[in-house]
Amino acid sequence: MARAICWSVWSSMSFSFVIAQILNGLASASSLFIVASGLTIVFGVTRIVNFAHGSLYMLGAYFAVTLMTPLLDVSRSFPMFVLGLICAALLTGVLGIALEVLLLRRVYKSPELLQLLITFGLVLVIQDLVIRIWGPLEILGPRAPGLRGAVSIAGVQVPSYDLFLIAMGPLVFGLIWLVLARTRFGILVRAATQDREMVAALGVNQSILFTGALFLGAALAGLGGALQIPRAAASPQMDIAVLTDAFVVTVIGGMGSVPGAALAALIIGQLNAFGIVVFPKSTLVLVFLLMAAVLIVRPYGLLGRAEPLSLRVVTPEGFTAIAPTSAPTWRWCGVLIAALTILPWAVDAYAQKIAIEILIFALAAFALAFLIGNGGLVSFGHAAYFGIGAYAAGLAVKKLGFGMETALLLAPLAGAGAAALFGVFIVRLSGIYLAMLTLAVAQIVYAVAVQWVELTGGDNGIVGVWPARWASSRITYYYLTLVLCSAGIFLLHRVLHAPFGYALRGARDSAVRADAIGLDVVKLRWLAFTLAGAATGLAGGLYAFSKGSIDPTLLAIPQSVDFLAMLLMGGIQHIAGALVGSTALHTLKVIALPLTDMWRMLLGVMIIAIVLLTPQGLVGGGLRLFRRSTRGGASA
Amino acid sequence: MMETGSEPLLEVHELDAFYGPAQALFNVSFKLARGEAVALVGRNGAGKTTTLKAIMGLIERRSRMSRYAGTDIRTSPTHRIARLGLGYVPEERRIFTDLTVAENLEVGRLPARSHRPPWTTTRLYKIFPNLGEMAGRSAGSMSGGEQQMLSIARTLMGNPDAVLLDEPSEGLAPLIVEQMAQAIVAMKNDGIAVLLSEQNLDFAASIVDRALSIETGAITFDGPIADLMQTRRHT
Incomplete structure (x- = not known):
């Protein structure tokens, strides 16, 4: 062969x-x-x-x-x-x-x-x-x-x-x-x-x-x-396509190095030209392998150097970590869960569908908060694991003939598997290098989903991914989502406040010191990345069955940005922050999309405004507001 | 911008400095006259480097009053303070290793502002002959002592009236330390005021007359360096 x-x-x-x-x-x-x-x-x-x-x-x-x-x-x-x-x-x-x-x-x-x-x-x-x-x-x-x-x-x-x-x-x-x-x-x-x-x-x-x-x-x-x-x-569409190319070139060549960019461009140009012979469909896979190989040998690229400033602030003040949850907060969480349990009986079918999506996004966003807040791993490609979970569930049903239950088991496994594989390269980096690599990896996954038409259906995606008969009513599916998503969030929250979570936070604050006291920083971060991948994959699987169809936009960059925007809006320190953010963003989207064809601009302006107006991060302010609102008795 | 002969060149009153939430300096006050050389002595971590960085605006700082050459510098950005004629030679030298020796000097070049003849590369190469020989070489290939010389020369290219020198003798061989002392004395003789942060009292005493002693972020002594050496000997 x-x-x-x-x-x-x-x-x-x-x-x-x-x-x-x-x-x-x-x-x-x-x-x-x-x-x-x-x-x-x-x-x-x-x-x-x-x-x-x-x-x-x-x-x-x-x-x-x-x-x-x-x-x-x-x-x-x-x-x-x-x-x-x-x-x-x-x-x-x-x-x-x-x-x-x-x-x-x-x-x-x-x-x-x-x-x-x-x-x-x-x-x-x-x-x-x-x-x-x-x-x-x-x-x-x-x-x-x-x-x-x-x-x-x-x-x-x-x-x-x-x-x-x-x-x-x-x-x-x-x-x-x-x-x-x-x-x-x-x-x-x-x-x-x-x-x-x-x-x-x-x-x-x-x-x-x-x-x-x-x-x-x-x-x-x-x-x-x-x-x-x-x-x-x-x-x-040419902006994102070239951005990925430029990222790959600068990461391989070394950020900040012009000769590095020239060298990397030469190598990638030839790799693309001759890679077509080996992988006619997608030379991106080759480029990824090259990038992975370079980053293993030289984490800062061919001609790059380590960050000159060792103490860079990756995440804002308010982004520190998900705080331990106090007894009164747990009581409010109980109230929230109770409210969410009653919710589907109080609203119409359309609102039930939106609520399902909000819960799913909340789980994915919480997994991202887990990575950013406690791991210091700012992922710009979070949608990749969401989409991989969705595709795994869809393919399990459509190609392998499994039932929904097995598919929902495979989704987190696929998310974890992908995160474990890519995580090997990703978690060795930090800060912007890490952010760029997560984005590049997500783009490559996206390209595979679009180009491997036989498996993924290309741009059309996979249709007819419906829940099992017992879960086919919307209310039942809502409860299934509620149970799985809140279980996912509580489990992640539990992990955060276990010794593993504290070790992870130590590694975030000072990798060198954590290393010196005997923590295996790379392994800690890799485990966290894999765990977040599993939770996000589960969210993706749930989303596939709620929609009935899957397409590559699920793992595209705009979806990753949505997750980040949710955290920007909802806050990261509180256990309910991701839910607040996903509720705010998704509701806004559902309301705004039929009214304007400029949703992206609206979202963009919103992100810019939040960053500019609250330089410490909206998160802190949002959290205070949220606290006030929970104290006042209103729930999200 | 009124300037009188009796007004100190640099005056700091109740300077506090912070690293994030942690306060590192408490009520540091002192004056530096034109052409005067003063040592800032203290142990590792006492706040010497922090004092210099706070004056330059390189870390978060707050003070009742900070004036340089008659200008309020309490909230000025770093580059503006440097442009007023306050030079800074950091402890870690921080030369640009990717640039050549001559390029390093070019980065430090600022227009002449006083009546003194401006510093040029030719003039600096006379004081630091090593640098002249290596002008076209990468600064990263130089020895520690040469890098320290370059760091001082680079600051002089800005034609400062005062220089904050952070532990210039640290980690250098005794012979080089002596050369360093000579260079600093030459600067002083040229009329440049010097605030020298130093752990080595003997080295400081060979250059300055007055000393400030700093302990856990606060000034504990301000007077002739001979007196300070006297007290140190007794304790």
Whole structure:
């Protein structure tokens, strides 16, 4: 078998094929590098991973599409095309300045989780703005004059535009190098990448430096987007796709390292080009394996270095941990459970369905609170385990012919299995590296779900996943959900206040010290990650049967952001915080979705506002409000 | 911005500093005159480094009054304090190891502000010949002593009127410590005020006349360093 594959791979690799794939790989490496270099420069200086970098790339593409037509009308020439590229890049750069001055500047001292969330809020806002301005359909850009044909190299027809792209990579690399090595601005950027506090102590105004870095980074993102338009249409979905690519490149290359980004882009470009021979469907799997291998050997990437500041604040004050639950709180929990038991008899069928979903989300969000609050593991890919649970349940029923009971047993097992597998790589990292890796892993799971059509049904997903006959009435299913979700939450809560939970918190606060007193930090975090995966997988399985269908949006990034937004709204310290958050967000969504087609923007603005208005985290305030409301006798 | 000859260059009154919820400095008050060299002595963890960081605004601080060169610096951001002419040489040296020696100096460069001739790389390479020889080399490849020299030279590039020096002799070989003392005396002779945080009393005494003693975050002595050495000998 292996021999046959080797042989077929070998025979398909004729000389001209190899040349064609190498050039193809170089062209995509150029594009990857240009985008990733911007991300890495911004991170180096500001220490913020700008999730909106992909959005800036998308805007660059739309700017180019819009500008290019009138420009080429003036003169259909290559210089005009280049002018269009430059204008698109500069415009995006100016947006980068606005982004820095209006938003990022306010959160440099905030915990990482809030920094990531605010840039993610921006992703949502820009997505809806782009759809509003340019429409939901793809827009084809004009092709570059003079570069429409193909050039014959060693008997291979290579598109001239690919050769142009191949030249652009080194050109941009050279320009970045000139700026970084030969200008005072560049020297300051490199110094600040290493130790920005010291740079300030030497009298350098960081604001100007940060604004400059954002301009440069955004302009590079815009250039990357603009360069793509002759190859691929501009679409409102290109932001997240490129973000994952850029994350993978910067994580492999080392965050903050421009040469690292170049090296990683070259490797990934070739891996994609030749990986297609081995895995025609999805080269993402190969990329993931490469990333995993690199991170095991070098946790901070090929040319990266460990975080210079050892004591970074990952989570906000209010995010410290889920507090031990006092006797009166337990009494209120009893009241809450009683209220939830009566609830389905007091509301209509539609509200029952919403209530089921809220309970399910509460379990998944609580598992995330468990990870963030007690483990310090800020996961941006929590939906992956939710979706995997859902798919496991769906596939168990539809492909394997199991009943609902077995399926609901398999769902947490699948969630735990996936979390255990990915967790091996994920929990070795911390802070933003961890957040980026969780997101990248989730994107890869998403890609597999979309591309492995035979198993998952692709975009259509799996339909007809219905509960067993005894649970088919909505009220029965509600009670099943209530029992399983509250059991899940209470079990996780129990774990938190067992020695394991305390050890985990110790590892969160100081990995070094926890290590020194004999705690196996990596193993603790891996167990926590696996446990959270199991709980989230169970939630996913319950969700599959409540909906009757599964599709890839369940494990897409917006779902992960929803879980984070729930915690942002509900709070993390209280046992009922996740339920409060899921109730607030889901109710808002159910009310708002029929009224507006701008739900993403609404959510994005909400996230940004929460982060900006309560820099310590809404969580603290939310918790106080929640406490007051429970004291006042009202229940969620 | 009124400045008179008698007004101290740096004046701190009832300075408190915090690491998160923990208070690390209590009511620290002192004055530093133009061109004066003062030692801040105390044990490990007494609050020497914290005092310097609090003055520079590198940690959370609160004070009744903090003035430098006639300007209120109680809430000023770090870079603005540095731009007023207050230099800072941190304990861990914190040189930019990814940059060359010359680039490190470039980061520290600020426009000249006093009537003194501005510091240039040429002038600094004369005082620290080692640095001149290594100008194009990566700063990360230098020895500890050379890194300490570079850290001081880098701060001088900002043409400060006063420098906060945090334990410059720490971890250096005796021969290098002597060179360091000479360099600091040269700075003092150039008219630069020095606040020297130091554990090594003898080293401090070779440079300064006055000393402040700090214990558990509070000043316990302010006077001639000779008197302090006298008391230490008796206890």
